Amino acid sequence: xxxxxxxxxxxxxxxxxxxxxxxxxxxxxxxxxxxxxxxxxxxxxxxxxxxxxxxxxxxxxxxxxxxxxxxxxxxxxxxxxxxxxxxxxxxxxxxxxxxxxxxxxxxxxxxxxxxxxxxxxxxxxxxxxxxxxxxxxxxxxxxxxxxxxxxxxxxxxxxxxxxxxxxxxxxxxxxxxxxxxxxxxxxxxxxxxxxxxxxxxxxxxxxxxxxxxxxxxxxxxxxxxxxxxxxxxxxxxxxxxxxxxxxxxxxxxxxxxxxxxxxxxxxxxxxxxxxxxxxxxxxxxxxxxxxxxxxxxxxxxxxxxxxxxxxxxxxxxxxxxxxxxxxxxxxxxxxxxxxxxxxxxxxxxxxxxxxxxxxxxxxxxxxxxxxxxxxxxxxxxxxxxxxxxxxxxxxxxxxxxxxxxxxxxxxxxxxxxxxxxxxxxxxxxxxxxxxxxxxxxxxxxxxxxxxxxxxxxxxxxxxxxxxxxxxxxxxxxxxxxxxxxxxxxxxxxxxxxxxxxxxxxxxxxxxxxxxxxxxxxxxxxx
Amino acid sequence: xxxxxxxxxxxxxxxxxxxxxxxxxxxxxxxxxxxxxxxxxxxxxxxxxxxxxxxxxxxxxxxxxxxxxxxxxxxxxxxxxxxxxxxxxxxxxxxxxxxxxxxxxxxxxxxxxxxxxxxxxxxxxxxxxxxxxxxxxxxxxxxxxxxxxxxxxxxxxxxxxxxxxxxxxxxxxxxxxxxxxxxxxxxxxxxxxxxxxxxxxxxxxxx
Numbered sequence: 209x210x211x212x213x214x215x216x217x218x219x220x221x222x223x224x225x226x227x228x229x230x231x232x233x234x235x236x237x238x239x240x241x242x243x244x245x246x247x248x249x250x251x252x253x254x255x256x257x258x259x260x261x262x263x264x265x266x267x268x269x270x271x272x273x274x275x276x277x278x279x280x281x282x283x284x285x286x287x288x289x290x291x292x293x294x295x296x297x298x299x300x301x302x303x304x305x306x307x308x309x310x311x312x313x314x315x316x317x318x319x320x321x322x323x324x325x326x327x328x329x330x331x332x333x334x335x336x337x338x339x340x341x342x343x344x345x346x347x348x349x350x351x352x353x354x355x356x357x358x359x360x361x362x363x364x365x366x367x368x369x370x371x372x373x374x375x376x377x378x379x380x381x382x383x384x385x386x387x388x389x390x391x392x393x394x395x396x397x398x399x400x401x402x403x404x405x406x407x408x409x410x411x412x413x414x415x416x417x418x419x420x421x422x423x424x425x426x427x428x429x430x431x432x433x434x435x436x437x438x439x440x441x442x443x444x445x446x447x448x449x450x451x452x453x454x455x456x457x458x459x460x461x462x463x464x465x466x467x468x469x470x471x472x473x474x475x476x477x478x479x480x481x482x483x484x485x486x487x488x489x490x491x492x493x494x495x496x497x498x499x500x501x502x503x504x505x506x507x508x509x510x511x512x513x514x515x516x517x518x519x520x521x522x523x524x525x526x527x528x529x530x531x532x533x534x535x536x537x538x539x540x541x542x543x544x545x546x547x548x549x550x551x552x553x554x555x556x557x558x559x560x561x562x563x564x565x566x567x568x569x570x571x572x573x574x575x576x577x578x579x580x581x582x583x584x585x586x587x588x589x590x591x592x593x594x595x596x597x598x599x600x601x602x603x604x605x606x607x608x609x610x611x612x613x614x615x616x617x618x619x620x621x622x623x624x625x626x627x628x629x630x631x632x633x634x635x636x637x638x639x640x641x642x643x644x645x646x647x648x649x650x651x652x653x654x655x656x657x658x659x660x661x662x663x664x665x666x667x668x669x670x671x672x673x674x675x676x677x678x679x680x681x682x683x684x685x686x687x688x689x690x691x692x693x694x695x696x697x698x699x700x701x702x703x704x705x706x707x708x709x710x711x712x713x714x715x716x717x718x719x720x721x722x723x724x725x726x727x728x729x730x731x732x733x734x
Numbered sequence: 735x736x737x738x739x740x741x742x743x744x745x746x747x748x749x750x751x752x753x754x755x756x757x758x759x760x761x762x763x764x765x766x767x768x769x770x771x772x773x774x775x776x777x778x779x780x781x782x783x784x785x786x787x788x789x790x791x792x793x794x795x796x797x798x799x800x801x802x803x804x805x806x807x808x809x810x811x812x813x814x815x816x817x818x819x820x821x822x823x824x825x826x827x828x829x830x831x832x833x834x835x836x837x838x839x840x841x842x843x844x845x846x847x848x849x850x851x852x853x854x855x856x857x858x859x860x861x862x863x864x865x866x867x868x869x870x871x872x873x874x875x876x877x878x879x880x881x882x883x884x885x886x887x888x889x890x891x892x893x894x895x896x897x898x899x900x901x902x903x904x905x906x907x908x909x910x911x912x913x914x915x916x917x918x919x920x921x922x923x924x925x926x927x928x929x930x931x932x933x934x935x936x937x938x939x940x941x
Contacts, residue, residue, distance in 0.1 A: 294803055435911060438880050465877060495907075549918055586922065593925070623914040624907075646907065672902045673914045
């Protein structure tokens with residue numbers, strides 16, 4: 209199937225379907241999208257962003273290039289009107305009366321029902337979601353929707369709090385119903401950058417229009433949601449916990465347990481639906497690819513296209529030599545990333561404390577501080593408590609051209625990563641790295657296959673949440689300039705050979721333009 | 735009545751909007767005019783005066799009745815009070831609309847705290863079969879694993895930290911992440927406790 213059919217000129221060639229990222233949220237995924245848009249000027253792109261609520265939309269951080277021909281914002285929620293309770297109840301009552309006599313059967317509701325029941329055949333789910341026969345009003349006030357809630361409650365959470373189940377059911381599916389009622393953007397292909405709501409929307413549009421779907425996952429969405437749900441405190445605020453007077457024990461109440469399972473299954477099924485419709489499923493590393501296959505992706509449709517770096521932005525090591533620390537000056541250690549708990553900046557600060565008690569140290573933390581101010585305060589308090597105010601500096605966001613010339617060793621202590629761009633940037637700048645063993649970090653630092661490993665290690669890999677190991681690795685590199693130089697060189701060779709931005713752009717360009725895609729899952733029969 | 739007094743139901747002021755105040759003032763004005771007609775009389779026809787007073791008295795209940803949609807049973811109670819008790823009924827309606835009880839739907843009594851039920855035999859058997867924390871951490875049951883992580887993150891003893899570290903350094907990346915987050919929480923709790931103890935010490939020294 210040709211991507212761009214000359215007989216039908218869609219509004220755009222490739223329509224990105226994004227959830228909570230470009231152009232409103234800064235980060236690795238948003239930067240990746242931005243570079244693709246700029247790097248492929250001969251392709252017309254559309255950008256569909258799914259956000260929580262219209263009123264929460266901020267100013268875009270990124271400016272789209274001229275080849276972005278379609279820009280659309282969709283929202284999961286609508287702000288409630290300022291009317292009083294009485295007016296809202298009257299409106300709801302009027303809707304219920306209007307829909308009371310409705311006998312039409314909704315395929316979308318049927319799909320929602322089957323999505324949650326184990327053992328139900330998932331085949332045909334996507335066709336039913338693509339049916340577009342359910343309005344938001346019918347979902348909120350229609351009798352059929354209420355019967356579905358009752359049936360699912362009886363199957364999934366018998367004896368649990370119905371009120372909690374009801375409101376969680378609504379919170380889960382209302383965004384779905386709202387998004388599915390949006391008119392598809394006319395595109396040659398849809399490119400979802402995660403599964404979840406964006407992945408399902410892209411799959412449904414692909415089904416309705418017959419245009420193929422492409423999926424790229426930076427992190428595995430369903431697994432990330434599962435981990436979040438494990439720690440979600442809002443799931444514990446159920447009526448059975450309040451009524452029994454329990455004070456937050458380790459075990460879930462029956463209602464919380466049922467809701468947690470329901471949410472987990474919901475995201476897992478959305479992922480399988482997106483995998484099933486996507487003609488090509490891209491991941492950044494083999495570790496991610498294996499997870500996708502474990503979660504239901506067809507191995508024949510998966511491929512790896514790693515992130516890439518523009519080497520021209522990073523000067524060759526010889527030009528950096530005069531700027532490197534002298535043999536007697538403090539070793540300069542850099543942390544580059546968002547200041548949020550998943551990046552585990554606390555472990556970095558503790559490691560700096562251990563290092564600074566052995567050798568002179570100059571540590572800089574680069575990254576935006578507005579995402580989790582409470583965590584930033586905690587990091588600053590720890591720095592003060594450990595007496596590291598003269599050693600550790602918080603420098604905020606800065607461009608790569610300012611960061612890397614002033615760093616001798618880059619440290620990344622994250623608890624979770626995909627394929628971190630900062631490790632590639634450090635490699636391009638010939639800076640050795642100390643990284644935690646998460647995501648594709650080991651592959652980036654030590655090499656993947658045999659030819660890659662032959663290039664040599666670009667740094668040292670440590671265990672998670674291990675400040676002593678991180679400190680030992682920093683000390684080892686700090687005391688051995690020859691080792692630093694050798695590892696830095698290996699990093700640059702590896703990035704040059706395997707992680708060039710031009711390679712990433714070429715791979716996606718070929719993917720978009722190719723007429724030899726594998727058979728897609730089929731077109732909609734609606 | 736005595737029981738209500740003994741129980742001492744909790745009441746508190748509720749915010750009265752202008753609409754509510756206006757309705758009560760109108761009802762009061764109508765009652766006042768009705769009272770004047772009934773008590774002093776403005777003409778020689780006593781029957782006409784009494785009938786007018788009765789009509790005005792009934793009309794006085796209407797503004798309060800109109801609040802029923804917004805205020806529910808409080809406004810209905812107020813309307814009945816206005817109808818049943820001339821003049822004073824408006825005062826009772828005002829008191830009803832201006833306050834609200836702690837529990838509007840049930841009788842005004844404190845709900846007893848329901849203690850967790852004594853474990854029955856099945857619960858004891860489950861407790862007996864429950865795995866050790868370390869085994870629960872690496873087991874297949876996600877709920878047991880979650881409970882084990884939560885339990886360990888609330889302890890700050892070396893054994894708990896050792897179990898969490900072992901999980902964080904293990905081959906399962908999802909368990910490693912969860913254990914890493916739990917370790918961070920242990921650290922955060924320790925930092926907070928140390929801050930609180932430093933504050934307490936400074937206060938003690940200041941005395």
